[in-house]
Amino acid sequence: MAKLIDGKRISAEIKDELKREVAEWKEKGKEAALAVIQVGNDPASSVYVRNKKRACEYIGIGSLNYELPEETTEAELLDLIAELNAKKEVSGILVQLPLPKHMDEDKVIRAIDPAKDVDGFHPQNVGALVIGQKGFVSCTPAGIIELLKRNDIEIDGKHCVVVGRSNIVGKPMALLMLRENATVTVTHSHTTNLKEICKQADILIVAIGKNQFITADYVKEGAVVIDVGIHRDENNKLSGDVKFDEVEPLASAITPVPGGVGPMTIAMLMNNCVETMRYTI
Numbered sequence: 170m171a172k173l174i175d176g177k178r179i180s181a182e183i184k185d186e187l188k189r190e191v192a193e194w195k196e197k198g199k200e201a202a203l204a205v206i207q208v209g210n211d212p213a214s215s216v217y218v219r220n221k222k223r224a225c226e227y228i229g230i231g232s233l234n235y236e237l238p239e240e241t242t243e244a245e246l247l248d249l250i251a252e253l254n255a256k257k258e259v260s261g262i263l264v265q266l267p268l269p270k271h272m273d274e275d276k277v278i279r280a281i282d283p284a285k286d287v288d289g290f291h292p293q294n295v296g297a298l299v300i301g302q303k304g305f306v307s308c309t310p311a312g313i314i315e316l317l318k319r320n321d322i323e324i325d326g327k328h329c330v331v332v333g334r335s336n337i338v339g340k341p342m343a344l345l346m347l348r349e350n351a352t353v354t355v356t357h358s359h360t361t362n363l364k365e366i367c368k369q370a371d372i373l374i375v376a377i378g379k380n381q382f383i384t385a386d387y388v389k390e391g392a393v394v395i396d397v398g399i400h401r402d403e404n405n406k407l408s409g410d411v412k413f414d415e416v417e418p419l420a421s422a423i424t425p426v427p428g429g430v431g432p433m434t435i436a437m438l439m440n441n442c443v444e445t446m447r448y449t450i
């Protein structure tokens with residue numbers, strides 16, 4: 170039986186730590202506020218936006234929500250970002266992804282001041298991660314490192330296989346594991362022998378966006394399995410990229426969906442928001 174990695178509990182712990190820290194910074198006259206921009210009204214996005222707002226309120230930082238209609242032009246969005254970049258009271262800016270198809274996501278992300286890019290998506294922050302310099306780190310991979318550390322799971326020297334190479338999860342995940350001295354293999358949809366490679370993993374991190382794709386035959390006995398996927402069926406029941414019931418008996422530790430990686434994303438977003446208080450004068 171695998172140890173269940175409880176992301177919900179750990180994210181609550183982190184938010185409590187941050188709440189105490191924010192109170193201390195406030196006594197010293199510092200403030201922080203997160204601006205969240207949502208374009209259109211995708212219901213799943215609305216849930217996340219609401220969760221972020223609630224987390225800001227909980228830890229004691231400000232939150233501004235901008236709900237823009239689907240027809241907003243890219244130029245209008247860029248204007249709003251420029252306005253928020255210039256606003257001293259706004260310390261973090263998050264543009265909820267995905268954006269409507271008529272917008273160039275790369276261009277929009279590049280418009281955010283890297284010092285306010287609490288998502289860690291700006292090329293300057295991604296570049297800093299590549300060469301080991303300070304910068305905001307993408308929240309989901311940062312949350313996974315925190316989950317492993319707070320469960321005393323050794324990373325140093327281990328073989329970590331990352332399934333998926335997205336800019337916001339797979340790639341930064343591989344870089345963070347490398348920073349922790351893991352030996353890292355990045356796999357993706359063109360990988361031949363995917364099963365054999367996954368089976369060599371001491372730590373298997375799955376972010377491919379395919380419902381319950383990873384079955385027992387991908388997993389070595391005793392492996393640690395981290396599931397980044399999130400899928401919703403017609404009854405609103407959530408599942409991940411890993412076939413949990415099959416894999417759980419094999420793994421030494423595993424994250425559930427929900428209650429695993431998801432809540433950690435929000436906790437690390439809050440950590441990035443508090444980071445803006447740590448270094449300003």
Ligand SMILES: Nc1nc(=O)c2c([nH]1)NC[C@@H]1CN(c3ccc(C(=O)N[C@@H](CCC(=O)O)C(=O)O)cc3)C=[N+]21
Nearest residue numbers: 216217263264265266267288427428429431432434435
């Ligand atoms: N600019 C931007 N930054 C993001 O960080 C970002 C984004 N866009 N677009 C969408 C994805 C998705 N995402 C999640 C956050 C929390 C949960 C989460 O809390 N999940 C809960 C379940 C919540 C539920 O019931 O749906 C869990 O896994 O236990 C999931 C997914 C952040 N994203």
